[in-house]
Amino acid sequence: MTSLSPELEAFRDRVVAFMDPHVAEYGQAARLGLSLDDDIALARRWQATKAAAGYAGLTFPTEYGGAGLTQLEQVIFVAEEAARGFPAGYFVISLSMPIPMMLRYATPEQKARFVPPALRGEQIWSQLFSEPSTGSDLAAVRTRAVRDGEDWIISGQKVWTTFAQYSDYGVIVARTDPDAPKHRGLTYFFVDLKAQGVTVRPIRQLHSAAEFNEVFFDDVRVPDAWRLGGVGDGFRLAVETLMIERYTAAADETGFGPPLDALISLAREAQLDGRPALEDGRVRAVIAQAYATQQGLLAISEKSILELAAGREPGPEGSIHKLVGARGRREVALCALDLLGTDGLRFDAAAHPRPKTDFAMSWMDQPTLRIAGGTDEMLLNTVAERILGLPQDYRPDKLPR
Amino acid sequence: MPFLLDDDHRQIVQEAERVLSDGWSPDGLRHLLERVGAHDDRFWTTCRDMGWTGITISEDHGGLGLGPIALCLTAEVVGRFVGGAPFLSTGYGVSEALRRFGSNDQQGRYLAGLANGERTGAIDLTSALDGGERLAWTDGRLSGATGLVAAGAWADLLVTVARDTATGGDVLVLVALDEQAHPEPVQTFDNSRGYAVLHFNSAPAEVLATEHAGDAALELLARVAVIVAFEQLGGAEACMERARNFANERQAFGQPIGKFQAIKHRIAEMYVANELARGNALRAALSLRDDAGDLVLRAGAARLTAIDAYEFAATEAIQTHGAIGITWEHDLHLFFRRSRALALELGGRGPWQDVVARRVIAGVAA
Numbered sequence: 001m002t003s004l005s006p007e008l009e010a011f012r013d014r015v016v017a018f019m020d021p022h023v024a025e026y027g028q029a030a031r032l033g034l035s036l037d038d039d040i041a042l043a044r045r046w047q048a049t050k051a052a053a054g055y056a057g058l059t060f061p062t063e064y065g066g067a068g069l070t071q072l073e074q075v076i077f078v079a080e081e082a083a084r085g086f087p088a089g090y091f092v093i094s095l096s097m098p099i100p101m102m103l104r105y106a107t108p109e110q111k112a113r114f115v116p117p118a119l120r121g122e123q124i125w126s127q128l129f130s131e132p133s134t135g136s137d138l139a140a141v142r143t144r145a146v147r148d149g150e151d152w153i154i155s156g157q158k159v160w161t162t163f164a165q166y167s168d169y170g171v172i173v174a175r176t177d178p179d180a181p182k183h184r185g186l187t188y189f190f191v192d193l194k195a196q197g198v199t200v201r202p203i204r205q206l207h208s209a210a211e212f213n214e215v216f217f218d219d220v221r222v223p224d225a226w227r228l229g230g231v232g233d234g235f236r237l238a239v240e241t242l243m244i245e246r247y248t249a250a251a252d253e254t255g256f257g258p259p260l261d262a263l264i265s266l267a268r269e270a271q272l273d274g275r276p277a278l279e280d281g282r283v284r285a286v287i288a289q290a291y292a293t294q295q296g297l298l299a300i301s302e303k304s305i306l307e308l309a310a311g312r313e314p315g316p317e318g319s320i321h322k323l324v325g326a327r328g329r330r331e332v333a334l335c336a337l338d339l340l341g342t343d344g345l346r347f348d349a350a351a352h353p354r355p356k357t358d359f360a361m362s363w364m365d366q367p368t369l370r371i372a373g374g375t376d377e378m379l380l381n382t383v384a385e386r387i388l389g390l391p392q393d394y395r396p397d398k399l400p401r
Numbered sequence: 402m403p404f405l406l407d408d409d410h411r412q413i414v415q416e417a418e419r420v421l422s423d424g425w426s427p428d429g430l431r432h433l434l435e436r437v438g439a440h441d442d443r444f445w446t447t448c449r450d451m452g453w454t455g456i457t458i459s460e461d462h463g464g465l466g467l468g469p470i471a472l473c474l475t476a477e478v479v480g481r482f483v484g485g486a487p488f489l490s491t492g493y494g495v496s497e498a499l500r501r502f503g504s505n506d507q508q509g510r511y512l513a514g515l516a517n518g519e520r521t522g523a524i525d526l527t528s529a530l531d532g533g534e535r536l537a538w539t540d541g542r543l544s545g546a547t548g549l550v551a552a553g554a555w556a557d558l559l560v561t562v563a564r565d566t567a568t569g570g571d572v573l574v575l576v577a578l579d580e581q582a583h584p585e586p587v588q589t590f591d592n593s594r595g596y597a598v599l600h601f602n603s604a605p606a607e608v609l610a611t612e613h614a615g616d617a618a619l620e621l622l623a624r625v626a627v628i629v630a631f632e633q634l635g636g637a638e639a640c641m642e643r644a645r646n647f648a649n650e651r652q653a654f655g656q657p658i659g660k661f662q663a664i665k666h667r668i669a670e671m672y673v674a675n676e677l678a679r680g681n682a683l684r685a686a687l688s689l690r691d692d693a694g695d696l697v698l699r700a701g702a703a704r705l706t707a708i709d710a711y712e713f714a715a716t717e718a719i720q721t722h723g724a725i726g727i728t729w730e731h732d733l734h735l736f737f738r739r740s741r742a743l744a745l746e747l748g749g750r751g752p753w754q755d756v757v758a759r760r761v762i763a764g765v766a767a
Contacts, residue, residue: 264765278762281751288754291761292681292705299680306405320673377662383669388645390659390668 005309011073015080018053022046028085028357036209036352040166043087047121056119057095060103065116071308079301082252085356093162094118094125097241098171102190105228105237114169126170126193128158128215129238136378138173138242139183139235139397143217145174150224152176152189154217160372164200164213167193171241172217173234182397186234190226197221207364208349242374253297254332255325255369256355257362260290263336266359270339277339286335293328297321319379326369326376333363406474413471417478420451427483427732433593434738438554438586440595441485448479448489448518455516458496462512469493469624469689473631473682480635483735485593487552487746488521490632494625495522495575498560502573502609502617511558511575523556523578524625525599529618530752536601538563538572543606546598551746553597554586560609562618571614573621576606591742619756623700626747627689630682630700633707633743634675640714640736641671644721664721671714678703678710701757708744708753715740 024030026046031039050056051065058074060066067073081088099118102111117123134140143156154174164170170193177185193200197220202210229237254260264287270277277283297320304317336359337344344360347353353361370376384390406414425444433439448454456472458464465471476489496515499508514520525547528535536545543563547553556578565572576582581604584597610617645668648659658664685703688694715736719726726733744750 260761261765264762268767281755284758284762285751285754287761288701288757289705291757292702293677295684295699295702296677296680296706299684300676303405303680303683310405320676324673324677377666380666380669381662383672384659384665388641388668388672390645390648390665391657392660393662394656394660 008072008076008309012076012080015055015077018055019080019084019086022049022086023084026084026086031085031087031354032357033351039087039352039354040090043090044121046087047091047119051120056121057099057115060099060115060119064103064111065119072305075301075305075308090124090163090166091118091121093127094123097127098125098169098190101171101188101228101237101241104240105188106190107225110225123168124163124166126161126164126167126215127241128161128164128170128172128191129241130158130160132157132159136375137397138238139186141173141175141186141234143172143174144178145176145187145189145222147176147224148221152187152222152224152227154189154191154220154222156217158215158217159203159212161200161213161215162211162372164193164215165202165210167200169193170215171228173238176231176234180232183235184232186238187231188228188234188237189222190228191217191220191222195220195222205368207361207368209352211368253294253301253321253325253328254356255322255327255329255366257329257333257366258336258357258359260287260294260332262357262359263287263290263332266336266339270341272339283335283339286331290328290332293324297324319374319382322369322373323376323379326366329362329369330366333359333366337363410470410474413467414474414478417451417453417475418481420447421478421482421484425482425484427735430483430485430593430735431729433485434735435592437588437592438584438595438597439592440487440552440555441593444484445486445488445518445521448484448486453479453489454492454518457493458500458512458516462508462516464496464512464516469628470686472628473686473689476628477631477635477638480632480637481639483636483639483732483739484632487523487594488518488556490625490628491524491552491556492518492522493628494524494526494621495558495560497624498524498573498575498609498621501621503575507575507607507609515558520557521552521555522558522560523550523552524621525550525553525559525561526618526622526625527746527748527752529562529615529622530748530756535571536561536563537566538574538606539566539603541605541608542603543574543576543601544603546600548598549587549589549596549746550599551594551596551742553599554584554595559599560621562614563606565611570611571618572608573610573614573617574606575609576601576604581605589742591738594742594746596746619697622747623697624689626700626704626753627682627685627696629743629747630678630685630703630707633711633740634678634682636736636739636743637671637675637678637707637711637714640711640718640733641668641675643733644668644671644714644718647722658721667717667721671710671717674706674710674713678706681706695760698757698760701753701760704747704753705750705757708750711736711740712744 054067057066058069062068145152145154171190173186173188175185176187197218199216201214203212204210267277267283272280300317347360355362355365385392452465453475455464456467457469460466536543559576559578562571563574583600586597589596648664649657651658681703685699688696688699719733
């Protein structure tokens with residue numbers, strides 16, 4: 001059996017040595033009770049700190065401010081970052097989808113202009129794919145882009161755009177040929193979300209915070225130079241973007257909920273049948289099963305790192321993580337809320353509770369996790385079709401015309 | 402940190418698959434189910450011929466000295482075929498007990514026979530999980546009855562934990578199951594495992610450990626549980642593949658049933674459960690190899706996810722097959738029985754959840 005190389009272990013040691021002195025300022029405890037705005041401000045400072053130390057954009061080329069390392073170092077870094085609860089989430093979309101796509105398809109001038117500031121946390125980028133009429137059916141995009149001299153005029157509506165209210169730029173897929181078959185008439189651009197004609201409307205979610213937005217494009221002018229890839233190539237590029245996402249899906253075995261330790265601490269205080277809840281078999285079963293699941297996910301992550309190191313494509317680890325992590329998080333959160341009894345009802349949205357530290361928020365946010373970034377059903381389809389070779393769903397939209 | 406298989410390991414797996422694909426199928430198991438105290442002797446002969454009985458036993462004692470990972474991978478292949486002889490895992494329990502706690506003399510007397518498969522071993526250690534009733538040990542003699550012991554109907558050696566009537570403490574003992582032990586074969590839903598209750602009436606038993614004997618017994622049980630987790634994983638994989646193949650072939654309403662998400666998602670769920678079990682099993686195997694980490698905790702995580710994966714796959718593979726899956730003639734009930742048998746014989750979900758919870762809780766400061 002192969003294990004991680006001494007070089008990578010040494011990299012991990014360096015990362016740990018870099019991070020530990022910053023825990024007091026940026027770690028989990030420092031973020032408790034911060035408003036969303038303050039947390040984002042903290043995240044920007046942490047991103048700048050990483051950039052100054054050469055740890056932002058680990059896989060990005062050095063000429064654009066990156067570190068020129070591999071996915072492996074990236075995975076190791078992200079795992080250590082997550083373990084300390086540093087605020088990195090606001091830049092995950094920017095740096096794992098739009099910016100890598102710019103690096104692949106934009107001109108050198110554009111890369112030089114956009115990539116370094118994004119790495120320093122000065123810009124946040126959005127991904128504008130979903131629309132009211134599309135979800136998992138990405139090719140059903142209706143937002144139009146019409147050629148006008150050297151520019152394109154974009155009109156339409158995007159939705160479920162993560163952090164668009166804080167974003168400066170985004171990548172968008174728009175229909176440039178309404179007569180072509182639906183998968184072929186799309187083109188991929190990047191857009192200035194502060195431009196004339198762009199309206200961002202936050203969507204309040206069931207837990208009352210707004211991570212997602214509707215974004216309206218009302219004759220927004222975009223230069224042709226901001227097109228990525230060929231005209232009509234948008235669907236392919238969008239799928240490519242999503243594949244990067246699956247590839248880099250963050251590996252947090254708690255499903256982004258509070259750690260198991262928090263449930264144990266709670267169960268130590270709580271009583272069931274006049275005994276400490278920690279002695280209750282039902283609580284112990286939840287703890288044991290959650291532990292076993294989380295360790296299994298951790299092992300899958302570790303294996304995928306080694307697969308990468310061996311030069312092999314990892315499998316659908318990201319999909320499994322999201323699917324299983326979200327379920328495990330629900331079990332843990334429900335157990336915690338049960339132990340709290342009626343106190344479990346307490347929830348103050350104005351205090352901006354975070355799903356990583358607050359059980360009520362974790363439970364309320366769990367439906368989101370099952371949908372965002374690919375529904376459970378789509379992930380199961382991916383596993384069934386791509387790995388197990390089961391037949392594809394009936395797809396009349398893909399039948400030859 | 403885990404674990405990619407290297408070429409040697411891949412070769413072990415391929416060779417085991419080749420031998421079992423050529424010479425053995427679950428079909429042969431069916432008639433064993435109707436005989437109490439049965440086991441598949443032909444399968445056991447294959448295990449002996451292949452040297453699987455001695456994989457982890459050192460070359461000094463006639464084994465292959467390959468280490469536990471080779472045995473884990475072999476057990477996974479065996480699990481794919483619902484192998485009909487439990488000795489591979491239970492014998493490992495006995496040889497490990499001897500390796501860790503046996504004197505030179507004891508090792509010299511027993512290991513070679515275990516390595517070549519002439520002697521077979523069984524373990525009775527589940528009382529270490531829950532503090533259940535123990536056999537009584539007085540002045541080197543064992544009395545009382547065990548619970549249901551896998552391979553108990555024919556094993557030559559048993560490792561168990563008993564209560565020293567003089568001190569009240571636990572003692573880990575080795576007992577030769579000759580005429581002094583009275584096996585009472587028990588009819589079960591998986592008769593191919595040879596379950597028996599063993600009755601002892603002042604039978605001579607050798608001491609392996611007295612210090613922390615309860616912990617030693619639990620660790621031995623955990624070691625066997627890791628091997629069995631691979632066997633469970635193999636069974637779960639086989640069930641998943643059978644379900645997948647059937648879903649691709651079987652047509653209903655004008656299309657393969659695998660097109661229906663109710664079917665395809667269930668099979669994808671099997672894959673997910675199997676991958677979790679595989680991840681935990683591999684981590685636990687590394688703990689076995691390196692004698693590192695909290696072996697009992699890792700074995701517990703492996704066991705819980707392996708129980709879940711195998712039972713889910715076996716149950717839902719039958720559902721995927723529809724009525725054909727519930728017939729005696731179809732192989733799936735062999736997996737279905739085995740999934741529950743393996744879940745019970747080393748201690749079920751409940752006691753293992755408790756072992757895991759106890760350790761996880763102890764790791765979180767009050």
